[in-house]
Amino acid sequence: MARFPVLLVLLCCSRLWTANIEQRMTRDPERLVGEVGLAVLAFFFLWRVFVRAGQIPASPDPWDKEIEKTLHEPEAVEVCHRCFDPVTPGSWFCKQCGCAVGPYNNLMPYINVFSEGEVFRNGANNKLRQNALIIAGYLLVSLQLCNVFAPIYWILFFRNLKRQKESVEQPETHHG
Numbered sequence: 651m652a653r654f655p656v657l658l659v660l661l662c663c664s665r666l667w668t669a670n671i672e673q674r675m676t677r678d679p680e681r682l683v684g685e686v687g688l689a690v691l692a693f694f695f696l697w698r699v700f701v702r703a704g705q706i707p708a709s710p711d712p713w714d715k716e717i718e719k720t721l722h723e724p725e726a727v728e729v730c731h732r733c734f735d736p737v738t739p740g741s742w743f744c745k746q747c748g749c750a751v752g753p754y755n756n757l758m759p760y761i762n763v764f765s766e767g768e769v770f771r772n773g774a775n776n777k778l779r780q781n782a783l784i785i786a787g788y789l790l791v792s793l794q795l796c797n798v799f800a801p802i803y804w805i806l807f808f809r810n811l812k813r814q815k816e817s818v819e820q821p822e823t824h825h826g
């Protein structure tokens with residue numbers, strides 16, 4: 651059942667690809683053979699990925715039944731995932747730290763502007779996981795949004811990364 655969407659996507663791709671096949675045939679037959687080869691390889695690769703994904707056993711719940719029950723009790727309160735301050739139901743942002751806590755912040759027009767702002771603030775001020783993908787993402791997205799002002803943000807961003815690195819190296823001298 652889960653393979654149905656995959657097949658649908660593949661079908662659409664092949665339909666798009668065959669749409670102008672005659673034109674391609676006359677233009678460059680060798681290139682066409684190459685494209686067919688790549689398409690077959692891509693198909694088998696995708697197929698293997700989905701077969702493998704189907705074989706991965708479902709992981710058990712991280713908590714037991716007791717905690718699950720506590721979470722659903724009426725007096726259980728929602729808290730901010732950053733500062734653990736109680737969050738009013740239906741609110742978009744934490745009143746304490748400004749963290750996005752609403753369910754659809756990133757999808758709501760207008761609200762998502764503030765979510766993006768939060769992401770950029772995190773990049774310039776807060777603790778951040780540091781890997782090549784995150785750094786490249788911050789650089790590219792800030793370039794797209796800030797345009798000519800992006801280098802200003804990059805200075806703040808790299809200063810924050812350096813600060814984080816230093817605080818990891820000497821955790822006893824940095825507090826706060």
Ligand SMILES: [Zn+2]
Pocket residue numbers: 730731732733734735744745746747748749
């Ligand atoms: Zn908070």
